[in-house]
Amino acid sequence: MSDTADPSLTLFQIDWNRHSAAQWQTMLENCARPTLPQSLAYAAATAEVDKGGADYGLIRFQGKPIGMTIVTQQRGFAGAANSSLYRGPLWIYDEIPAEMLKLALQKLRYRHRWWRGRPLTFHPELADTPANRDIMKAAGFRRVAEGYSTIWLDLTPTVETLRADLRGTWRNQLNQAEGHNMDVVIATDDSQFEWLYDNHAQHMAAHGYRGPSPALLRALRKHASADQQPQLLIAQHEGAPVAGVLMTVHGTSATYVVGWSGDQGRKLRAHNLLLWRAATHLKVAGVRWLDLGGINSEAPGVAAFKAGMGGETTTLVGGYV
Structure with a gap:
């Protein structure tokens, strides 16, 4: 079943680039353990150095904010935008049910499919467990690199x-x-x-x-x-x-x-x-x-x-x- 044909995906909405810096900062402070690459300052710094850009997404479930993410872009071959999501999304709640997490990740994947001109390299802020690997696979992602350790x-x-x-x-x-x-x-x-x-x-x-x-x-x-x-x-x-x-x-x-x-x-x-x-x-x-x-x-x-x-x-x- 395609992403667009899956009715459960309609429960999720990602609002892109609709928030002020102050609103984003307030939401970031509500996340359990914010990461540097998902901060406004880091996104702006990488955009300046890499001559790229960034999109800022608020993830909603049934209209209620549950998470947030920053996707950065670099211009690649023939002007195509290569997108990167590093150490996100961040979640406002400590635990997101597995099925809800899978659907949110599918929504992100759909937006950045190859034929949409925004191929996504994704290093999620998820612990390396068999359950999380299964969720990534079920969401349609393919593992290509070992995980970051800190x-x-x-x-x-x-x-x-x-x-x-x-x-x-x-x-x-x-x-x-x-x-x-x-x-x-x-x-x-x-x-x-x-x-x-x-x-x-x-x-x-x-x-x-x-x-x-x-x-x-x-x-x-x-x-x-x-x-x-x-x-x-x-x-x-x-x-x-x-x-x-x-x-x-x-x-x-x-x-x-x-x-x-x-x-x-x-x-x-x-x-x-x-x-x-x-x-x-x-x-x-x-x-x-x-x-x-x-x-x-x-x-x-x-x-x-x-x-x-x-x-x-x-x-x-x-x-x-």
């Missing part, structure tokens, strides 16, 4: 509980860092952000990995709202910067975007201090979840370090077309 840290417990939940080695390293008389400052000057961007770019070039480009990081800061600007924490030792971490807030979540540490910073365990201070700073600001960023088997040391904060490791269901 670590979510719940910031709602007390600071004392968060510290007690640190793994022993990580907590010992934090204790060492706190004994090295480092100052942690929150950057306010453009030159401080450029210092991090430059060091981040040099580190990517030296070690041969891909991360957010300085151009994307600048655009992300440019497009973020005044009350959710990216926050750069810098560790200083004897007046000199030795490490930095960049966090960005989106709804009730935040993401560890990039970080850098020099030889002296690594020796002083500056990254432990910075991530701990960032987590407690975000908690005080009302952020409930911290996404510690991607982990993979190619960088086991990075994965182990992030896991040391005691968060929940999550692998998503994969990439689909």
Whole structure:
């Protein structure tokens, strides 16, 4: 049965590009665990850097809002638009029944069929479980890539509980860092952000990995709202910067975007201090979840370090077309 012939699809409606930034932000804050790629600032930043665009969809069931999604576009061969939905949709309710989820995904797929000129690459924010793989298949999607993995840290417990939940080695390293008389400052000057961007770019070039480009990081800061600007924490030792971490807030979540540490910073365990201070700073600001960023088997040391904060490791269901 085709999507258009399925009467159950009429229960769903996706309103595209009909909401103000303030309305979108309010809805984002109602989602359980918002992701950075589904934020207005990130969509605008990628559109600027990639010379593309974005569509903003509010998913309704029987007229009632249940979710939201951002689909970004890049111009491909012969001017065709290649669409990408990354780490969405986001849902206003903690759990969506499987059949309802399948129908919502079918609605998205129908809008982005190949012959409609909007082929969709889809990396949904769904855990990699047999049930979710079955839902994706039933919705008509084909799996083509492994899922993204990250670590979510719940910031709602007390600071004392968060510290007690640190793994022993990580907590010992934090204790060492706190004994090295480092100052942690929150950057306010453009030159401080450029210092991090430059060091981040040099580190990517030296070690041969891909991360957010300085151009994307600048655009992300440019497009973020005044009350959710990216926050750069810098560790200083004897007046000199030795490490930095960049966090960005989106709804009730935040993401560890990039970080850098020099030889002296690594020796002083500056990254432990910075991530701990960032987590407690975000908690005080009302952020409930911290996404510690991607982990993979190619960088086991990075994965182990992030896991040391005691968060929940999550692998998503994969990439689909």
